[in-house]
Amino acid sequence: MSLPHAILTALLEKPSSGLELTRRFDRSIGYFWSATHQQIYRELGRLEGEGQIRALPAEQTARGGKKSYEVLPAGRAELARWTAASQDPKPHRDTMLLRLRASAVVGTEGIEADLRRHLALHQRQLTEYREIEERDFPPAGAGTGSPQGRLQHLVLRAGIDLETFWTQWLTHALAEFAELPGENQ
Amino acid sequence: MSLPHAILTALLEKPSSGLELTRRFDRSIGYFWSATHQQIYRELGRLEGEGQIRALPAEQTARGGKKSYEVLPAGRAELARWTAASQDPKPHRDTMLLRLRASAVVGTEGIEADLRRHLALHQRQLTEYREIEERDFPPAGAGTGSPQGRLQHLVLRAGIDLETFWTQWLTHALAEFAELPGENQ
DNA sequence: ACTAACATGTAACACGTTACATGATTGT
């Protein structure tokens, strides 16, 4: 039940067409809430039907086929309600941890290469986040900037710290593998 | 496509009935792969139909209604194949980060209380993980223990470090909120 | 006019969630 709220947030930040939303779900918003274009179009249709968003009149729409949407008061109210509501954290799901546990039973053959590959991917993501931080949140006195900016920085910090954790953990895991006896199981 | 493999891993560690599996998915395995009993029964039926597991004969089954399953060679082979196969990490999804981003647009009213509640939950989980670590992996010389034990410890370490990250990040977030002007937006 | 890329969608299916149903066992 979060995709509609992710879309409302994105549209409040900037009215967009389906494809523009899809692009944004591949970058900023997608860093913590991914969605494919099929999901987005499906949800845009639903939100329009419920009167939470509306298509902007064609004149304001750029170039032929694009339909842009904006949030209506009902949508903003629903987003505010959802944001303030108490919600339980969902249990994490991580395939690599599951595979590692499985490898303790069926053998570690083959998994080490993928650990290396994941390490490289997380390092790349970490670098990307750090570049965004340098560009959008240049170092200044602590407690600086608009409330909005500080909240956005907080979210980015979570991304940076999470990727830092994964790179460290994967490095540690690979070091363990190096010490493991040749082939167990 | 991971639930069947989670179940195969659990059954290899110890043949179990549906309910016993459900219990284990509420503790150890559920820490990184949760599942409800409905999912588990559905998947047990499928795996049995595919010849990857089989029900143990009734004599070996404890008390009346319980059906216990064990993994067949085909199931073990499939798990080994899946564990060794290269898989892309799935993008994370985190509702709290989404809500924080939304609160930068519609206002932070109400979210602070839930940040506090989540902090308490993560602290409790962290404590639980640390107790498990003390009990199952008592400090000894580095590089000690069976390969299986070291892999299991590695997985537990990921859980501990993740919860540590969340408690630190939430603490930081609450400190930011304390500095924010009264009501923004 | 032809092709490639863009933009919006539909359809079918896999997976996860919630609510309910049913029989067996245990405790009183």
Next chain:
DNA sequence: ACAATCATGTAACGTGTTACATGTTAGT
């Protein structure tokens, strides 16, 4: 004998994923 709990399931629904379909713009 009755109620509570245990244990296994079914049904309906919502969300996410994959594959495909269709029309549009831009470049050659």
